[in-house]
Amino acid sequence: MLLVVILHHLDIQWHNINIMKIKEIYDTMAYGPAPENADEAIQFLESHKRSFKLFINGKWTAASSGESFKTINPSTKEHLANISEGNEADVNKAVAAAKKALPEWVKIGAHQRARYLYALARQIQKHSRLFAVLESLDNGKPIRETRDIDIPIVVRHFYHHAGWAQLRDTELKEYKEVGVIGQIIPWNFPLMMLSWKIAPAIAMGNTIVLKPAEFTSLTALLFAEICQQIGLPNGVVNIVTGHGKTGAALVDHKDVNKIAFTGSTEVGKIIRRATAGSGKKLSLELGGKSPFIVFEDADLDSVVEGVVDAIWFNQGQVCCAGSRLLVQESVADKLYKKIRARMETLRIGNALDKGIDIGAIVDSVQLKVIKDLVKLGVDEGSTLNQPSWKCPTEGYFYPPTLFTDVSPSSTIAQEEIFGPVLVAMRFRSHKEAVKLANNTRYGLACSIWTENINLALDIAPQIKAGTAWINCTNVFDAAAGFGGYRESGFGREGGREGLMEYLKPRINDAFSDKPQINLGKAIKATNGQMKQQTGIDRTTKMYIGGKQARPDGGYSTIINSINGTYVGEVSKGNRKDIRNAVEAAHSCNKWENNTGHGRAQVLYYLAENLAIRREEFADRLVQMTNQTKSEATKEVDLSIERIYTYAALADKYDGKVHHTIHRNVTLAMPESIGVMGIVCPDEAPLLGFISAVIPAITMGNNVVVIPSEKMPFSATDFYQILETSDVPGGTVNIVTGHKNELAQVLAKHDDVDGIWYFGSKEGCKDMELLSADNMKRTWVNYGKYRNWQDKAQGEGEEFLKHASQIKNIWIPYGA
Ligand code: NAI
Numbered sequence: 001m002l003l004v005v006i007l008h009h010l011d012i013q014w015h016n017i018n019i020m021k022i023k024e025i026y027d028t029m030a031y032g033p034a035p036e037n038a039d040e041a042i043q044f045l046e047s048h049k050r051s052f053k054l055f056i057n058g059k060w061t062a063a064s065s066g067e068s069f070k071t072i073n074p075s076t077k078e079h080l081a082n083i084s085e086g087n088e089a090d091v092n093k094a095v096a097a098a099k100k101a102l103p104e105w106v107k108i109g110a111h112q113r114a115r116y117l118y119a120l121a122r123q124i125q126k127h128s129r130l131f132a133v134l135e136s137l138d139n140g141k142p143i144r145e146t147r148d149i150d151i152p153i154v155v156r157h158f159y160h161h162a163g164w165a166q167l168r169d170t171e172l173k174e175y176k177e178v179g180v181i182g183q184i185i186p187w188n189f190p191l192m193m194l195s196w197k198i199a200p201a202i203a204m205g206n207t208i209v210l211k212p213a214e215f216t217s218l219t220a221l222l223f224a225e226i227c228q229q230i231g232l233p234n235g236v237v238n239i240v241t242g243h244g245k246t247g248a249a250l251v252d253h254k255d256v257n258k259i260a261f262t263g264s265t266e267v268g269k270i271i272r273r274a275t276a277g278s279g280k281k282l283s284l285e286l287g288g289k290s291p292f293i294v295f296e297d298a299d300l301d302s303v304v305e306g307v308v309d310a311i312w313f314n315q316g317q318v319c320c321a322g323s324r325l326l327v328q329e330s331v332a333d334k335l336y337k338k339i340r341a342r343m344e345t346l347r348i349g350n351a352l353d354k355g356i357d358i359g360a361i362v363d364s365v366q367l368k369v370i371k372d373l374v375k376l377g378v379d380e381g382s383t384l385n386q387p388s389w390k391c392p393t394e395g396y397f398y399p400p401t402l403f404t405d406v407s408p409s410s411t412i413a414q415e416e417i418f419g420p421v422l423v424a425m426r427f428r429s430h431k432e433a434v435k436l437a438n439n440t441r442y443g444l445a446c447s448i449w450t451e452n453i454n455l456a457l458d459i460a461p462q463i464k465a466g467t468a469w470i471n472c473t474n475v476f477d478a479a480a481g482f483g484g485y486r487e488s489g490f491g492r493e494g495g496r497e498g499l500m501e502y503l504k505p506r507i508n509d510a511f512s513d514k515p516q517i518n519l520g521k522a523i524k525a526t527n528g529q530m531k532q533q534t535g536i537d538r539t540t541k542m543y544i545g546g547k548q549a550r551p552d553g554g555y556s557t558i559i560n561s562i563n564g565t566y567v568g569e570v571s572k573g574n575r576k577d578i579r580n581a582v583e584a585a586h587s588c589n590k591w592e593n594n595t596g597h598g599r600a601q602v603l604y605y606l607a608e609n610l611a612i613r614r615e616e617f618a619d620r621l622v623q624m625t626n627q628t629k630s631e632a633t634k635e636v637d638l639s640i641e642r643i644y645t646y647a648a649l650a651d652k653y654d655g656k657v658h659h660t661i662h663r664n665v666t667l668a669m670p671e672s673i674g675v676m677g678i679v680c681p682d683e684a685p686l687l688g689f690i691s692a693v694i695p696a697i698t699m700g701n702n703v704v705v706i707p708s709e710k711m712p713f714s715a716t717d718f719y720q721i722l723e724t725s726d727v728p729g730g731t732v733n734i735v736t737g738h739k740n741e742l743a744q745v746l747a748k749h750d751d752v753d754g755i756w757y758f759g760s761k762e763g764c765k766d767m768e769l770l771s772a773d774n775m776k777r778t779w780v781n782y783g784k785y786r787n788w789q790d791k792a793q794g795e796g797e798e799f800l801k802h803a804s805q806i807k808n809i810w811i812p813y814g815a
């Protein structure tokens with residue numbers, strides 16, 4: 001009996017234990033590990049004896065220095081392989097191989113290149129799991145992400161660009177390849193960044209040297225094998241591993257025609273300065289502190305999942321991470337509560353575990369950066385929220401983190417943390433949301449959450465960022481451009497605009513090494529005769545904020561004609577005048593907010609008023625250049641015609657609707673750059689001025705113009721036309737004086753967003769160098785000169801392209 005009782009008692013206990021376990025499992029929702037098999041990836045490492053060479057001219061080549069460094073698995077800190085440290089000599093070899101391969105790669109034509117790109121897409125697709133596993137091993141990002149996001153996007157890029165390769169000679173026939181391209185990529189999306197760089201570059205007929213990031217070279221090296229497998233011609237793709245110094249050698253190489261860089265803003269600025277004046281084309285995809293804006297009518301449960309994607313995808317090591325959560329006051333506490341609850345359920349662990357949400361931080365260095373910034377956030381008085389669970393200790397892990405009570409000026413609200421750390425701020429009105437969102441030096445992306453489509457589409461154009469995601473975040477596709485405003489860099493990757501980074505207009509080959517000035521020899525007039533002839537004799541002022549302005553310094557400069565005859569006097573502007581002009585340009589938003597049609601009307605009106613004063617403008621040209629009256633009249637007529645061209649284009653140079661692969665439509669909308677400095681050419685005093693200023697304002701920019709230093713009067717006369725043609729005050733500001741001195745002030749000015757410079761080689765270098773501080777968009781002529789009289793060189797969409805930047809707006813669409 002006793003035995004029965006005891007047994008019965010034990011049974012009940014056992015039963016209870018089982019029930020407890022099940023209950024516990026329900027409570028914790030703890031899963032067992034579900035590791036992905038890494039055998040094939042290990043086999044790949046072993047096939048290179050865990051020691052990788054450089055991939056140059058289609059062959060594995062030992063690094064000249066014999067030096068190497070280790071790459072590790074950040075989930076376990078285990079050593080994965082040794083990677084070669086490429087030096088200058090290796091970079092020279094790789095660039096030479098790319099240069100040698102270039103002519104043949106161009107010659108084989110669009111269709112053959114398309115076949116190679118297609119083969120690359122197919123081959124990566126066939127080995128997609130190997131790539132996914134290797135990427136997760138080397139970088140620490142969850143296999144779920146590499147398998148379902150990274151590698152599919154890579155494949156998509158090669159397919160999409162196989163298409164562009166095929167179409168290059170028909171759709172893009174006015175353009176040609178740039179040449180040898182140096183590409184430098186970061187560690188956060190190693191293979192994805194490789195595909196965004198390599199696919200468009202080789203599709204357009206360029207050859208490349210790519211330097212992977214030092215933490216994550218492995219998938220690039222596996223890609224090299226894929227190139228061999230499909231028989232890609234030697235030298236078309238070269239891969240040189242190494243650290244920043246290796247990248248710098250690539251940047252400095254004289255035979256590299258373009259640098260495409262993704263990484264930190266700090267290094268982006270170094271590269272901008274290093275390439276200044278070299279004529280190398282440059283695209284920079286840099287950091288961000290992207291706002292994730294939640295309005296009170298948003299679906300908060302969707303928002304929570306959006307937040308997970310925005311800041312915990314890839315451990316927050318995402319350049320466009322929605323790292324600043326801006327929430328409307330009325331729902332802030334409710335949302336924070338939901339986010340905290342969701343943080344609690346996120347699972348962190350080894351990247352190869354199929355059941356985890358958050359993997360490892362790429363390296364101890366990055367982990368320290370995150371920890372230091374979080375500590376600073378706490379010290380600065382923000383409230384730290386983290387889940388109650390602890391991170392595994394064997395790798396470099398950091399928990400999902402939310403900061404509340406953050407002041408907009410605190411370090412964590414301004415600096416890119418590049419980790420799983422979200423900083424939250426509240427706003428009351430829509431206006432305040434926009435202001436907070438734009439309170440950053442960056443401008444990569446923004447995410448807008450509301451159930452009101454009107455509100456979303458009202459806010460999207462007001463945020464200064466290259467991508468706007470509406471009720472979604474971190475979605476990418478090869479068919480849509482991606483890239484930044486402001487200090488997030490310039491240039492786009494993906495879409496038609498991404499191709500432009502790897503092309504140059506064929507017409508550029510027609511530019512000459514000397515300015516083509518249309519100077520007359522016919523008239524040799526004396527001062528008196530000239531004054532009598534034209535009846536023009538006065539000192540011109542500058543034009544700022546819609547008003548004639550005396551120079552701050554109180555100086556004027558005498559201007560003589562080409563033949564040395566006196567023409568008149570012009571105000572000598574200084575840095576204060578430039579500052580006033582920039583301020584005036586900033587205070588006017590009427591022009592930017594006008595429609596294309598509205599701007600076209602004003603431009604036609606400008607042309608009409610210039611036509612009325614045709615004689616007077618021709619006389620002025622005669623006076624300055626001593627060309628014949630008929631030649632001068634021709635320049636005025638061409639100027640009128642040019643204004644017509646841009647008036648015509650003002651409502652036609654519009655965007656595109658991209659059919660991206662998600663349930664979205666993506667609107668690619670050209671927007672103005674903002675305040676632009678325009679430094680006019682010295683040749684063709686009127687036509688040069690018109691050719692530079694009119695396209696810039698056509699796109700809605702406000703401009704500060706420095707006219708030709710030697711022949712400024714056509715520009716200063718023009719303000720009378722501006723005054724009578726409904727151009728808002730502040731849209732065109734004209735500051736006369738020493739061209740290069742004034743241009744330097746403009747290039748350094750932090751409130752100028754873009755600058756065009758037509759002039760000397762040294763001047764071009766100065767512009768690119770000085771503009772690096774706030775990452776202005778620059779367009780310079782590198783000492784090459786256009787024939788402004790020639791329509792093919794002097795006008796067209798190329799000008800509008802440089803006067804605008806494209807914002808891609810992702811809108812949910814379809815089922
Ligand atoms: P980084 O900008 O230093 O590195 C990016 C790439 O540039 C790497 O391949 C590197 O070797 C190379 N590089 C470094 N110095 C160079 C130089 N002087 N010339 C040419 N190439 C050079 O970025 P890092 O050190 O990996 O990360 C530092 C911070 O940068 C991160 O904490 C994060 O805030 C940010 N970052 C931003 C990325 C983005 O996509 N916007 C990507 C990676 C990092």
Ligand code: MG
Nearest residue numbers: 071072138215
């Ligand atoms: Mg690694």
